[in-house]
Amino acid sequence: MSILEVRNIEKHFGATQVLNDISFSLEQGQALSIIGSSGSGKTTLLRCLNFLEKPDGGTISVKGNMIFDASDPATQLEKEIRTKRLHFGLVFQNFNLFPQYTALQNVTLARELLAAERGGESKEAIEAAGRELLAQMGLADRANHYPHQLSGGQQQRVAIARALALHPDILCFDEPTSALDPELTGEVLRVIRNLAEQNTTMIIVTHEMAFARDVADQVIFMDGGVIVEQGDPREVIDHPKEERTRQFLSRYSEN
Amino acid sequence: MFLTVIGALNEGFLQTLKLFLVTLIGAIPLGLVVSFGSMSRFTPLRWLTRTVVWVIRGTPLMLQLIIIFYIPGQWLDRSPWPGGETGRFMASSIAFIINYACYFSEIYRGGIQSIPVGQQEAGMVLGMTKRQIFFKVTLLQMIKRIVPPMSNEIITLVKDTSIARIISLQEVIWAGYAFLKGSHGYSGLTWPLFFTGVYYLVFNGGLTLLFGWVEKKLDYFR
Numbered sequence: 126m127s128i129l130e131v132r133n134i135e136k137h138f139g140a141t142q143v144l145n146d147i148s149f150s151l152e153q154g155q156a157l158s159i160i161g162s163s164g165s166g167k168t169t170l171l172r173c174l175n176f177l178e179k180p181d182g183g184t185i186s187v188k189g190n191m192i193f194d195a196s197d198p199a200t201q202l203e204k205e206i207r208t209k210r211l212h213f214g215l216v217f218q219n220f221n222l223f224p225q226y227t228a229l230q231n232v233t234l235a236r237e238l239l240a241a242e243r244g245g246e247s248k249e250a251i252e253a254a255g256r257e258l259l260a261q262m263g264l265a266d267r268a269n270h271y272p273h274q275l276s277g278g279q280q281q282r283v284a285i286a287r288a289l290a291l292h293p294d295i296l297c298f299d300e301p302t303s304a305l306d307p308e309l310t311g312e313v314l315r316v317i318r319n320l321a322e323q324n325t326t327m328i329i330v331t332h333e334m335a336f337a338r339d340v341a342d343q344v345i346f347m348d349g350g351v352i353v354e355q356g357d358p359r360e361v362i363d364h365p366k367e368e369r370t371r372q373f374l375s376r377y378s379e380n
Numbered sequence: 381m382f383l384t385v386i387g388a389l390n391e392g393f394l395q396t397l398k399l400f401l402v403t404l405i406g407a408i409p410l411g412l413v414v415s416f417g418s419m420s421r422f423t424p425l426r427w428l429t430r431t432v433v434w435v436i437r438g439t440p441l442m443l444q445l446i447i448i449f450y451i452p453g454q455w456l457d458r459s460p461w462p463g464g465e466t467g468r469f470m471a472s473s474i475a476f477i478i479n480y481a482c483y484f485s486e487i488y489r490g491g492i493q494s495i496p497v498g499q500q501e502a503g504m505v506l507g508m509t510k511r512q513i514f515f516k517v518t519l520l521q522m523i524k525r526i527v528p529p530m531s532n533e534i535i536t537l538v539k540d541t542s543i544a545r546i547i548s549l550q551e552v553i554w555a556g557y558a559f560l561k562g563s564h565g566y567s568g569l570t571w572p573l574f575f576t577g578v579y580y581l582v583f584n585g586g587l588t589l590l591f592g593w594v595e596k597k598l599d600y601f602r
């Protein structure tokens with residue numbers, strides 16, 4: 126059984142249709158890369174999965190449970206959305222770290238709030254886990270730095286640790302390196318690659334084609350709100366079947 | 381003579397101080413309510429609030445004060461305000477609170493709207509409630525941004541309290557002027573009037589230090 130089943134997702138902003146009949150599934154421990162030109166709807170799709178946008182049509186199931194059905198209001202209750210969001214993590218293009226908290230506090234804040242509500246873990250345990258995550262990101266010595274004291278690459282790695290702290294079933298990345306100088310993208314990609322090697326279930330929107338081909342188990346190419354082509358990365362990226370995919374990829378091989 | 385004058389000025393400044401504090405205590409929370417109104421998704425409420433704010437900010441506080449103090453008495457049979465200093469103080473407080481709430485509301489609105497939506501969205505995807513996001517994520521960032529404009533506005537308020545003299549509230553300038561025209565057996569004394577300036581300078585000096593300290597406290601993040 127797939128960990129994630131997305132069926133027939135539709136999304137409109139006013140009169141413009143941004144997502145059109147998007148369906149795919151993802152297996153536990155696999156990485157899915159989404160590629161496509163600007164405006165093709167990649168961010169909107171991730172935002173739908175994270176309940177930051179509400180799809181107009183379609184269903185989303187996680188581990189066999191229907192967590193969203195556009196035609197069933199009972200799956201859209203405001204108070205349940207919060208818990209459902211926890212199935213997913215989201216790493217933003219521009220990090221969105223909380224500036225008034227240190228790297229460690231950024232990582233532990235949400236988990237501490239959850240623990241305060243539901244009981245369970247002690248503050249010490251959460252903090253230890255947070256330090257552990259930062260160490261895993263190569264940031265053990267930056268735990269007490271504030272975001273403005275960190276480079277972009279370091280900030281993004283803190284953001285990844287922050288998302289991982291809640292143990293999401295599926296971790297989503299929205300162009301995690303687009304806001305970074307080229308010399309800093311490597312360190313973030315390395316961290317994501319490590320996560321893939323540890324079989325973290327991930328959806329990665331990226332313009333780094335070489336990275337997508339290496340790391341992903343599956344690639345989706347989107348254009349104009351539809352999935353044009355999907356499958357094994359070596360098929361889609363190296364031997365695309367569709368003309369639109371070829372055109373898109375040719376822009377990357379030229380430079 | 382000096383002690384008599386200082387005693388009278390102190391009494392006047394006490395009134396100044398009272399008006400200042402009452403205005404802050406009323407306008408700081410009321411301003412928040414007004415700012416929510418001016419950002420409401422309910423369009424009529426938003427426009428109504430913004431129009432009121434526009435009128436209050438676009439007309440002199442002195443005019444508002446005169447209207448609040450004198451006009452109800454003209455329209456009703458008798459003035460709703462209690463007689464004497466109590467009534468003058470109540471009318472002044474209400475005019476000042478409304479006026480300053482409108483100014484504060486705009487500062488709050490600017491502060492709230494200057495926080496990138498990404499902060500809220502980051503909180504949401506981490507499973508935080510709206511409340512948690514407000515108190516744990518956005519509030520301190522907002523405070524950091526509103527402290528400098530608020531401190532300007534509050535220092536202006538200290539000086540603006542003297543406007544209440546127009547309805548004869550016995551604040552410090554009223555007390556100083558009294559020695560010029562005749563009071564406590566003195567008349568023609570000019571220095572008490574100059575001396576009232578010292579009160580403002582000292583008080584505003586203290587406030588400037590306080591706000592500087594707060595800004596410094598919030599300097600640890602950007």
Ligand SMILES: Nc1ncnc2c1ncn2[C@@H]1O[C@H](COP(=O)(O)OP(=O)(O)OP(=O)(O)O)[C@@H](O)[C@H]1O
Nearest residue numbers: 138139143161162163164165166167168169170300
């Ligand atoms: N809140 C919104 N309101 C109206 N239109 C929107 C909104 N968000 C996105 N759009 C539109 O939806 C389309 C898809 O946007 P989206 O951000 O999902 O594209 P993307 O594939 O992530 O692009 P990029 O590679 O530039 O990040 C675009 O045409 C965009 O203008």
Ligand SMILES: [Mg+2]
Nearest residue numbers: 167168169299
């Ligand atoms: Mg995007």
